[in-house]
Amino acid sequence: KAGVTQTPRYLIKTRGQQVTLSCSPISGHRSVSWYQQTPGQGLQFLFEYFSETQRNKGNFPGRFSGRQFSNSRSEMNVSTLELGDSALYLCASSLYLWELFFGEGSRLTVL
Amino acid sequence: SQQGEEDPQALSIQEGENATMNCSYKTSINNLQWYRQNSGRGLVHLILIRSNEREKHSGRLRVTLDTSKKSSSLLITASRAADTASYFCATDARNNLFFGTGTRLTVTP
Numbered sequence: 174k175a176g177v178t179q180t181p182r183y184l185i186k187t188r189g190q191q192v193t194l195s196c197s198p199i200s201g202h203r204s205v206s207w208y209q210q211t212p213g214q215g216l217q218f219l220f221e222y223f224s225e226t227q228r229n230k231g232n233f234p235g236r237f238s239g240r241q242f243s244n245s246r247s248e249m250n251v252s253t254l255e256l257g258d259s260a261l262y263l264c265a266s267s268l269y270l271w272e273l274f275f276g277e278g279s280r281l282t283v284l
Numbered sequence: 285s286q287q288g289e290e291d292p293q294a295l296s297i298q299e300g301e302n303a304t305m306n307c308s309y310k311t312s313i314n315n316l317q318w319y320r321q322n323s324g325r326g327l328v329h330l331i332l333i334r335s336n337e338r339e340k341h342s343g344r345l346r347v348t349l350d351t352s353k354k355s356s357s358l359l360i361t362a363s364r365a366a367d368t369a370s371y372f373c374a375t376d377a378r379n380n381l382f383f384g385t386g387t388r389l390t391v392t393p
Binding site: 177206208215216218221229231261263265271272273274275276277278280 | 315380384386
């Protein structure tokens, strides 16, 4: 069974640009969650989607958005990038909340 | 914040020794989970303990949960160099998992 796949793995952007990250969950998993990980703030919850609906959203500005498609694949978008958005963005899929399967992450560097 | 806090922040031991890390959280939970993260990689689920359980074992892992103190501990017995990683506790709240700050474990051969 293939794991959670995140693309791209690494990317460099400049301030003001936007970025789209992609996540393909494990087959059969309908819930996809996104987390931001930084050395200073640790793992911060961004949002969670289930069957194309955003069920929960963390405390991030509106520049952070996401969506989920009918095949459960998910994307997140960050517009007007700031230096502080540099982070490892982790996607996780699950059948239930009691076990998340994480991808390897997308490491974003904003210059 | 729903986040838990792990203690200690960093722990260094030698192979063969036991490693104990603790997690404290703030609100009532349905379950508590522990995850491991190798440097810069994704997290891997280790074990889940439900709120009505006090202790759980999985291989070399032993987890305890004290809901009255809102705390949990993870014990790794007979540590190996491959156990070097960051360990996070995660608690469920409002249909989401909130992660603690992590304990960085270093096991030297």
